Amino acid sequence: MxxxxxxxxxxxxxxxxxxxxxxxxxxxxxxxxxxxxxxxxxxxxxxxxxxxxxxxxxxxxxxxxxxxxxKKIDKKRKLQIYLVVLSSFLLSILILRESFLLQLLLLLILSFLLFFIHRIDEK
Missing domain, CATH: 1.20.960 (Mitochondrial Import Receptor Subunit Tom20; Chain A)
Known part of the structure; x- marks a missing residue:
């Protein structure tokens, strides 16, 4: 079951x-x-x-x-992922300019995402 x-x-x-x-x-x-x-x-x-x-x-x-x-991603696709993640998080940070703690949290999450994207091997 x-x-x-x-x-x-x-x-x-x-x-x-x-x-x-x-x-x-x-x-x-x-x-x-x-x-x-x-x-x-x-x-x-x-x-x-x-x-x-x-x-x-x-x-x-x-x-x-x-x-x-x-377990590799094409270099062009990886660059696209970087750009989409960065632009969406930066837009969210700009929208939430009234809340410093939320901006800080978004920056922390962004840092982790960029770190893990960076670790993915390219072909």
Missing amino acids: HKQLYRYLVIFIGGLSILLGLLGIILPLLPTTPFFILALSCFARSSPYFHQKLLKTPYLGATLQDWEKH
Whole structure:
């Protein structure tokens, strides 16, 4: 029973990640690739069918296959991720100029994100 519940929960998270990734294609401030990588990871643990479907998608399939095989991201894609993360966080910091603590929290989160993005190998 617990395994079945876990499987459905992970499939749900993968599906939600795909929806957020698709939304990221439309909205320039929402990153696409990290959501699809999360979905790929979820489906690898829960549904071989959805996992294979995601690997064969026309738009991101090759990038996801590279990620799965080599755990690397294309240099151009990594630069795009940097720009989207930086612009969205800086815009949020400007909007929240009345709250120094929230700005500080956003800067802290931004620092961690940039650190982890930097650690991803490039191909």
